[in-house]
Amino acid sequence: MNEQPPGPEQPSRVIDCALAEFSALRGELDEIGRGQRTVMSLNISANTAVAAFVLSQRVAPQLLLVIPYLSVALGMLYQTYANHARYMGDYINEHLRPIIVEKAGDNRLFGWEQHMRTRLYQDSASRLPMRAAFTLIVPMIPAVGLIWSIPYLHPAWYWLAWCGGLTLFALQIVSWIKQSWDFVWI
Incomplete structure (x- = not known):
């Protein structure tokens, strides 16, 4: 490793590097949000389409069994994005912020991650709209699909598919609860 002796421009270079890394991470966080x-x-669109086809009686009602599988798969992808964003926020808060604070000599810099975690995530009033939306969208879609499909489970393999969907649905609920808990109690 080629370390240069400390000079007057050294803190500035370190800050420039940290800011460049921060800028790249913020760009990636924006992409994650879009994802x-x-x-x-x-x-929402795919599950609504499945339900619309069933309601229009164009397909067999057993197609409702697809909803839990589809919803869980997309929910897991969503959670992967959320976890990745959180890990990036942790990195910014735990690695880049101390560098900037030390080199700039001001502990008020780069405080957004900590502010968000102490204020936004733990303030139940500010979380209510997001939690209400997730409660309606994430667990309700597969739950409705599972409940709605019960009368149409004639052959035994439909029951097997239904049980598989219920199992995935339960695992997703546990995963969402754990993730919500992690975000609140950090």
């Missing part, structure tokens, strides 16, 4: 919105839109 999350796309996945949520796809979840």
Whole structure:
């Protein structure tokens, strides 16, 4: 490793490097946010299409069994995006912020990640709209698909598919609860 002796421009170079890395991470976080919105839109659109086909009686009602599988798969992708964003926020807060604070000599810099975690995530009033939306979209879509399909489970393999969907649905609920807990109690 080629370390240069400390000079007057050294803190400036370190700050420039940290800011460049921060800028790249913020760009990636923006992409993650777009990905999350796309996945949520796809979840709503695809499951609505399945339900519309069943309601129009163009397909067998057993097609409702697809909803839990589709919703869980897209929900897992959404959670992957959320976890990746959180890890990036952790990196910014735990690695880049101390560098900037030390080199700039001001502990007020790069405080957004900590502010968000202490204020936004733990303030139940500010989380209510997001939690209400997730409660309606994430677990309700597969739950309705599972409940709605019960009268149409004539052959035994439909029950097997239904049980598989229920199992995935339960695992997704546990995963969402754990993730919500992690975001609140950080």
